[in-house]
Amino acid sequence: MSNTVQVTFVDQHDNTKTSTTTQPMDATILDASHSAGIDIEATCGARGRCRTCRVKLLSGDVPPPTIQDTVQLGHDEVRENFRLACQTKLIADVTIMSMPPKAEAGHQILAGGEDVSQDGRMTLDSGVVKHLVKAVAPVEEHHQTSDLEEILAVLPEGTDRDVNIEVLRKVPTVLRDQGGEMTVTTFNDRIIDLEAGDTTEHIYGVAFDIGTTSVVGTLMDLTTGERLADVGGVNPQAVYGGDLMSRIAYAQFDDKKLQTLRARILNAINDYIKDACAEAGISANHIYKIMVVGNSCMHHVFLGIDVSYVGLAPYAPVVRDLLVYPARDLPLKAAPNARVCLLPIVAGFVGADTMACVLATRIYDSDEIRAMVDIGTNGEVVMGSKDGLLACSAPAGPALEGAQIRHGMRGAMGAIEKVSIDDEVHCTVIGGTPAIGLCGSGLIDACAKFVDAKVMDASGRFRKDGRDELPPAVAARLHDTVDGIEFILVPTEDSGKDEPITITQADVRQLQLAKSAIFSGIVMLQRVMEVPDEQLAEVMMCGGFGNYINTQSAVTVKLLPDLPLEKLTYSGNAALMGAQMALLSETERHRAFKLSREIEHVALAARMDFQEIFIDGMNFTGENFTRPKRSDARRAAAAAAVGD
Amino acid sequence: MSDDPELQYPTGWEERAPEGWEWENLWKAVETGDHGYTHDRVTEAIEAGIDPRDILDDGLFPGFNLQGDRFSANIIFIPEMLITARAMKAGLALIRPLLAAMAVKPAGVFVMGTVLGDMHDIGQTIVSIMLENAGFTVINLGTDVHPDRFVEAIENEKADLIGFSALLSTTVYYQKVTIDEIAKAGHRDKVHVLIGGAPTTPAWAEEAGADGWGKDAMEAVKLALNLMKEDRVAWA
Numbered sequence: 001m002s003n004t005v006q007v008t009f010v011d012q013h014d015n016t017k018t019s020t021t022t023q024p025m026d027a028t029i030l031d032a033s034h035s036a037g038i039d040i041e042a043t044c045g046a047r048g049r050c051r052t053c054r055v056k057l058l059s060g061d062v063p064p065p066t067i068q069d070t071v072q073l074g075h076d077e078v079r080e081n082f083r084l085a086c087q088t089k090l091i092a093d094v095t096i097m098s099m100p101p102k103a104e105a106g107h108q109i110l111a112g113g114e115d116v117s118q119d120g121r122m123t124l125d126s127g128v129v130k131h132l133v134k135a136v137a138p139v140e141e142h143h144q145t146s147d148l149e150e151i152l153a154v155l156p157e158g159t160d161r162d163v164n165i166e167v168l169r170k171v172p173t174v175l176r177d178q179g180g181e182m183t184v185t186t187f188n189d190r191i192i193d194l195e196a197g198d199t200t201e202h203i204y205g206v207a208f209d210i211g212t213t214s215v216v217g218t219l220m221d222l223t224t225g226e227r228l229a230d231v232g233g234v235n236p237q238a239v240y241g242g243d244l245m246s247r248i249a250y251a252q253f254d255d256k257k258l259q260t261l262r263a264r265i266l267n268a269i270n271d272y273i274k275d276a277c278a279e280a281g282i283s284a285n286h287i288y289k290i291m292v293v294g295n296s297c298m299h300h301v302f303l304g305i306d307v308s309y310v311g312l313a314p315y316a317p318v319v320r321d322l323l324v325y326p327a328r329d330l331p332l333k334a335a336p337n338a339r340v341c342l343l344p345i346v347a348g349f350v351g352a353d354t355m356a357c358v359l360a361t362r363i364y365d366s367d368e369i370r371a372m373v374d375i376g377t378n379g380e381v382v383m384g385s386k387d388g389l390l391a392c393s394a395p396a397g398p399a400l401e402g403a404q405i406r407h408g409m410r411g412a413m414g415a416i417e418k419v420s421i422d423d424e425v426h427c428t429v430i431g432g433t434p435a436i437g438l439c440g441s442g443l444i445d446a447c448a449k450f451v452d453a454k455v456m457d458a459s460g461r462f463r464k465d466g467r468d469e470l471p472p473a474v475a476a477r478l479h480d481t482v483d484g485i486e487f488i489l490v491p492t493e494d495s496g497k498d499e500p501i502t503i504t505q506a507d508v509r510q511l512q513l514a515k516s517a518i519f520s521g522i523v524m525l526q527r528v529m530e531v532p533d534e535q536l537a538e539v540m541m542c543g544g545f546g547n548y549i550n551t552q553s554a555v556t557v558k559l560l561p562d563l564p565l566e567k568l569t570y571s572g573n574a575a576l577m578g579a580q581m582a583l584l585s586e587t588e589r590h591r592a593f594k595l596s597r598e599i600e601h602v603a604l605a606a607r608m609d610f611q612e613i614f615i616d617g618m619n620f621t622g623e624n625f626t627r628p629k630r631s632d633a634r635r636a637a638a639a640a641a642v643g644d
Numbered sequence: 645m646s647d648d649p650e651l652q653y654p655t656g657w658e659e660r661a662p663e664g665w666e667w668e669n670l671w672k673a674v675e676t677g678d679h680g681y682t683h684d685r686v687t688e689a690i691e692a693g694i695d696p697r698d699i700l701d702d703g704l705f706p707g708f709n710l711q712g713d714r715f716s717a718n719i720i721f722i723p724e725m726l727i728t729a730r731a732m733k734a735g736l737a738l739i740r741p742l743l744a745a746m747a748v749k750p751a752g753v754f755v756m757g758t759v760l761g762d763m764h765d766i767g768q769t770i771v772s773i774m775l776e777n778a779g780f781t782v783i784n785l786g787t788d789v790h791p792d793r794f795v796e797a798i799e800n801e802k803a804d805l806i807g808f809s810a811l812l813s814t815t816v817y818y819q820k821v822t823i824d825e826i827a828k829a830g831h832r833d834k835v836h837v838l839i840g841g842a843p844t845t846p847a848w849a850e851e852a853g854a855d856g857w858g859k860d861a862m863e864a865v866k867l868a869l870n871l872m873k874e875d876r877v878a879w880a
Contacts, residue, residue, distance in 0.1 A: 044813075044843075045813055047813065047843060047845060047848070048845055048847065049843065049845065066847060067845070067846050067847060068845055068846075068847060087847075241813070243813075245812050245813040245814050245843075246813045246843075248813070248814045249812075249813035249814045249816075249817075249843075252814055252817065253817075308814075311761070311812065311813075311814025311815070312760070312761030312762075312814060312815060313760075313761045313762060313763045313787075313788045395812075459720065459721060459723065459724060460721055461719060461720065461721075464648065484717055484718050484719065505718045505719070506718050509718055509721055512721060603763075605763030605764055605787070606763060611765070611766055611769065614766065615722060615723050615726060615766070616723070618721060618722055618723050619723060
């Protein structure tokens with residue numbers, strides 16, 4: 001009997017698109033898809049805890065469904081030959097229909113926002129300087145000199161004599177190519193490139209924010225600070241786990257898998273550099289500085305550093321310092337000696353991305369106490385003023401990114417992002433298409449509107465009794481199923497799927513855990529700093545995701561503290577903006593290091609009162625109409641006494 | 645089906661209670677988490693001379709189990725469950741000394757904790773309270789517990805069961821490590837091992853070599869009670 005099987009994948013939307021791969025027996029369909037070059041996402045890290053890797057068996061045999069297949073997909077889907085690709089082992093030749101998330105191309109990724117260079121408070125001192133010089137090749141044999149010495153002689157004093165081997169290899173040609181006219185590029189006085197002729201006009205750099213979910217970058221002119229091109233997309237590692245922890249778990253104690261993650265991000269970044277250069281019409285060889293920020297896990301994986309222990313208490317990173325490496329060591333496709341710089345990590349999961357947000361929001365310079373919240377799978381909170389900053393990282397989990405939500409999806413085309421309820425329910429869908437799911441901001445908005453419309457109470461429970469008090473069209477959307485109550489946002493006939501788009505009671509519970517984690521982070525820092533709500537001058541929401549959240553809804557669901565709405569602001573993609581600032585300015589880059597050592601990290605899980613704050617934070621605002629009042633028992637007793 | 649769970653009336657409670665006695669208020673008090681009132685009602689029941697075991701089974705459990713079932717069905721959530729657990733605890737505090745005096749044996753000795761590398765304990769707190777409520781003696785080792793400490797604790801306590809949760813995808817691995825260490829110490833057949841936590845699955849429980857996996861706190865308690873009926877090698 002042969003030990004291998006043939007797996008053929010057919011695209012759900014285009015059945016002429018197929019690809020076939022040969023796999024060892026007992027590999028999973030997910031493994032097969034990855035070697036066939038098909039990205040089936042496994043948001044939970046291939047643990048059978050979500051349904052993103054759902055596929056359909058078209059022909060051939062697979063083992064009986066596992067418990068996880070049944071739990072995640074339900075009996076009906078399993079009977080229709082749907083399976084979780086991560087749980088299904090190969091035992092025979094099969095044909096599988098992959099179900100790629102539709103229209104992921106429409107994923108809203110927030111780029112840089114306004115030009116950071118327009119900010120008058122920043123000095124343009126990228127550290128990269130081009131010197132146009134004319135050096136003369138040695139002519140007299142008795143002169144005890146060398147090509148390099150002749151070049152150094154015409155460069156400013158203080159230029160580092162220690163020259164990289166690749167630069168050295170260029171010396172003889174460049175010196176003689178155009179009669180000695182050459183452009184010497186230095187980074188902080190160290191020669192990183194030599195070119196014949198005058199190329200002083202061309203000094204570029206790229207800033208990247210590598211997020212767990214998405215990657216965004218900006219190509220910039222380092223001389224003028226001008227933004228030349230924005231690039232970005234979904235982090236290609238996401239197929240190996242949607243949130244930080246499942247990403248770490250995937251690569252934990254397994255160097256090969258770590259390298260897989262690393263290769264994915266490097267390829268993506270190299271592609272983005274290529275795209276950005278093409279868009280701006282420049283050569284990648286003129287990119288001399290690359291600024292990278294990301295959370296501790298993304299940072300380490302990008303460098304190929306083992307993240308095993310980052311995922312375990314006490315969650316210590318391997319390195320926190322400002323790092324600078326030549327591009328060819330990564331490798332990134334820019335000038336071979338371009339400097340790849342990483343911002344420092346504060347502690348644990350308060351990473352280089354948070355550091356970038358601190359730079360961009362200038363919270364360190366504020367007279368009043370402000371807070372900055374990066375809302376994502378890990379919600380980082382920084383609070384303070386020029387007198388000092390505190391930071392913490394709240395494990396919100398992937399629910400706000402749409403994972404572990406029945407109809408959850410990222411903020412892409414077809415996602416419900418806004419909900420309003422009057423006598424009817426109205427949903428706003430990204431791209432104006434029929435709804436195929438619900439993104440994090442949509443989930444928050446929906447729950448806030450449920451509370452306002454009394455479809456749900458403050459405990460997060462869907463209304464069971466007294467539905468006749470609701471507008472009939474709204475009441476009709478509450479459905480009692482065997483798995484509990486669910487609310488139909490979009491009925492089947494209007495949805496872009498062959499089923500209604502609903503929010504289940506379990507979805508609401510997931511949101512409660514996620515938002516309470518972030519809310520508790522804010523409350524905890526307030527408590528440590530002894531700052532009541534009234535003294536908070538501003539809460540700034542950072543991150544691509546934060547910008548799409550309705551602030552009133554965020555207050556209603558208790559994701560953010562109950563401040564006047566004008567104090568709740570959006571800061572755009574602050575992590576990318578901070579990266580741009582550190583790209584354009586060495587002052588900013590070094591400021592980040594200084595700040596990273598001054599910010600005090602508050603470890604939430606280690607604090608005794610965190611649990612109590614977290615539990616308190618699980619409720620929404622509003623009233624509790626379904627929960628029996630505490631005094632009911634007493635009142636019943638009193639009534640019974642009277643009855644006697 | 646799993647529509648709203650209903651209060652399960654303890655069968656035959658009327659015969660066990662004094663003439664005209666009414667438990668309804670206590671059921672409601674535990675359900676709504678009114679710990680002050682629970683305390684008062686239990687005190688009254690004790691003064692009325694009702695057998696502490698009956699106070700527990702007929703008076704406290706119905707309201708508690710109702711909330712537990714609702715919790716399992718996602719109808720109520722962690723805050724409400726904890727409020728009910730607190731009321732239950734208030735009642736138990738009065739009864740436990742009486743049970744001990746009557747030499748009523750605990751349902752079992754349960755050692756628990758969160759595995760090495762993991763600092764999270766909210767789920768564990770709930771499980772721990774629920775197990776105590778169900779009559780277990782619970783030794784909670786806290787978070788970030790080294791396998792050696794688990795082994796030491798089950799030896800010292802002559803534990804019947806051991807349970808550990810992992811709340812991070814990165815720490816589930818240590819559930820298996822801990823089970824392996826228990827086996828190495830030669831105790832695997834003396835304790836029943838339960839695991840749980842958000843990133844875990846029944847499949848993982850099997851792979852890690854556990855005896856059971858609980859979806860939630862309620863299930864963990866039922867599982868623990870069932871496992872107590874199974875044979876084990878006795879502690880020396």
